[in-house]
Amino acid sequence: MHVGRQEWQQLQARTAPEAGLARPAAERPLASLYHRLADQMPDEATREDAARFLDAELAALDPERADLPATPDDLLEWMQSSARSVHARYAAYLEGRRAGAPRRYFANRAHALYVLRAIAPTKLVDGAWLYGLVEHWRNPRLADLVRTYVEELGEGAADKNHVVLYRRLLARHALDPLDGLDDALYHQGLVQVALGWNAARFLPEIVGFNLGYEQLPLHLLVTAYELNELGLDPYYFTLHVTVDNPDSGHARRACQAALDLLPRIDDAGAFWRRMRRGTQLACAGLGTTQVIEGFDIGQEVVRILSHKAGSGSGAHSDYCKVAGRPVNQWLADPAQVPAFLQALEDGGWIVRNAPPEQSRFWRLLQGDRAEMFGVFSAYELQVIHDWIRGEASADGAAYDEAPPARRRPTFRAQVRNGLAGSVAGAEDDELDPDLQVLEARLRGATGDDRDALLVEAMSPCTHWTPAGLAATRQFWREWSRN
Numbered sequence: 108m109h110v111g112r113q114e115w116q117q118l119q120a121r122t123a124p125e126a127g128l129a130r131p132a133a134e135r136p137l138a139s140l141y142h143r144l145a146d147q148m149p150d151e152a153t154r155e156d157a158a159r160f161l162d163a164e165l166a167a168l169d170p171e172r173a174d175l176p177a178t179p180d181d182l183l184e185w186m187q188s189s190a191r192s193v194h195a196r197y198a199a200y201l202e203g204r205r206a207g208a209p210r211r212y213f214a215n216r217a218h219a220l221y222v223l224r225a226i227a228p229t230k231l232v233d234g235a236w237l238y239g240l241v242e243h244w245r246n247p248r249l250a251d252l253v254r255t256y257v258e259e260l261g262e263g264a265a266d267k268n269h270v271v272l273y274r275r276l277l278a279r280h281a282l283d284p285l286d287g288l289d290d291a292l293y294h295q296g297l298v299q300v301a302l303g304w305n306a307a308r309f310l311p312e313i314v315g316f317n318l319g320y321e322q323l324p325l326h327l328l329v330t331a332y333e334l335n336e337l338g339l340d341p342y343y344f345t346l347h348v349t350v351d352n353p354d355s356g357h358a359r360r361a362c363q364a365a366l367d368l369l370p371r372i373d374d375a376g377a378f379w380r381r382m383r384r385g386t387q388l389a390c391a392g393l394g395t396t397q398v399i400e401g402f403d404i405g406q407e408v409v410r411i412l413s414h415k416a417g418s419g420s421g422a423h424s425d426y427c428k429v430a431g432r433p434v435n436q437w438l439a440d441p442a443q444v445p446a447f448l449q450a451l452e453d454g455g456w457i458v459r460n461a462p463p464e465q466s467r468f469w470r471l472l473q474g475d476r477a478e479m480f481g482v483f484s485a486y487e488l489q490v491i492h493d494w495i496r497g498e499a500s501a502d503g504a505a506y507d508e509a510p511p512a513r514r515r516p517t518f519r520a521q522v523r524n525g526l527a528g529s530v531a532g533a534e535d536d537e538l539d540p541d542l543q544v545l546e547a548r549l550r551g552a553t554g555d556d557r558d559a560l561l562v563e564a565m566s567p568c569t570h571w572t573p574a575g576l577a578a579t580r581q582f583w584r585e586w587s588r589n
């Protein structure tokens with residue numbers, strides 16, 4: 108964690124009493140402010156907190172480490188050369204894989220699912236940094252960026268809205284709710300949503316952030332490739348490979364927007380310098396590769412069991428004993444979970460590095476007459492399954508299927524064979540309280556009031572709901588006509 112984070116925590120500690128923050132919120136300052144900005148329409152005080160958070164982040168950056176060229180003249184060449192470098196490194200990766208190299212990112216299916224869950228706070232506010240520009244949609248110099256935001260929202264189509272797609276991915280693999288995530292995992296998402304609610308104050312930084320964030324990174328390509336290989340839907344990631352392309356996609360448009368917005372009146376390079384710092388914010392918090400490297404399957408098993416310990420303690424009969432102690436006693440204190448797991452292994456309840464069916468513990472969790480059926484979610488079962496199997500889990504077998512005899516089918520092969528499809532969502536369901544309120548209010552509104560209502564419904568907290576999608580479609584229809 109860098110200095111900006113420490114300053115921010117001090118700031119939070121100072122402001123917590125006035126802001127009425129409960130103790131848990133003060134202990135999780137990033138997640139707390141993130142939720143205040145992303146889950147509801149934030150009030151002025153919350154937006155001010157977000158601006159101060161950004162000030163602290165920016166103050167902590169080292170301008171010497173900015174990735175952007177020193178002058179805007181070299182911007183297009185910078186974008187093209189970074190795209191060339193990513194493509195060359197991806198080609199080398201593919202060549203290595205063809206020659207038999209193992210997956211670079213995901214050791215097994217549980218690892219991939221863990222990462223999808225850990226990056227969710229960022230993905231669930233995808234595009235949010237541009238939100239504050241939408242109300243300025245009539246300004247031709249901002250048009251490209253507003254269009255990028257509307258495209259992040261899928262122009263109001265549920266199956267193209269990036270946040271809806273990510274929500275479906277989480278639901279499909281039982282990765283929600285996102286409880287127990289480390290506070291640091293909210294850092295990047297918080298930067299994005301804080302920018303979105305403070306456009307007037309941070310315009311150069313937003314333009315720079317967009318420039319940095321919309322460039323195609325290598326990890327996106329590798330992630331999509333390895334998810335598909337593990338039989339997991341890579342669509343959210345492949346979609347970004349195509350929309351961020353440097354030829355005509357968001358990456359190119361981000362460069363054009365930056366050039367269009369440079370002041371024509373001499374500002375001695377101030378706007379450009381702030382834009383460069385904004386680009387650095389695209390690397391705030393933990394990067395995808397750090398999250399990938401941070402996976403420790405043993406720790407994740409302990410986290411999952413510790414989380415269950417509260418409800419499990421007292422749910423077992425006194426006959427259930429491990430190492431002579433009733434299970435209820437083992438579970439009474441979550442801190443005992445590592446010792447409990449060790450006792451299960453020592454007592455032969457868990458046989459590591461062997462097919463899970465050989466473990467009595469696993470047979471309690473999974474199977475037709477498993478006594479603890481339904482206690483663990485699909486994701487939690489996958490983690491326990493892969494932990495028990497050890498290195499054999501590299502074949503990517505799902506917890507409820509037999510290990511593949513040869514290579515397991517990729518996600519795309521499963522779709523071709525009718526074994527996997529996209530999960531239909533209810534995002535367009537008309538029975539939605541917000542949609543009914545929005546329609547009623549739109550009927551009575553005209554001119555600027557009507558525009559303001561549409562823009563409000565397109566905010567990060569609502570754009571993925573039926574009301575937000577309907578508002579986006581209307582906004583896009585009317586804007587395209589003009």
Ligand SMILES: [Fe+2]
Pocket residue numbers: 233234259269347
């Ligand atoms: Fe996106």
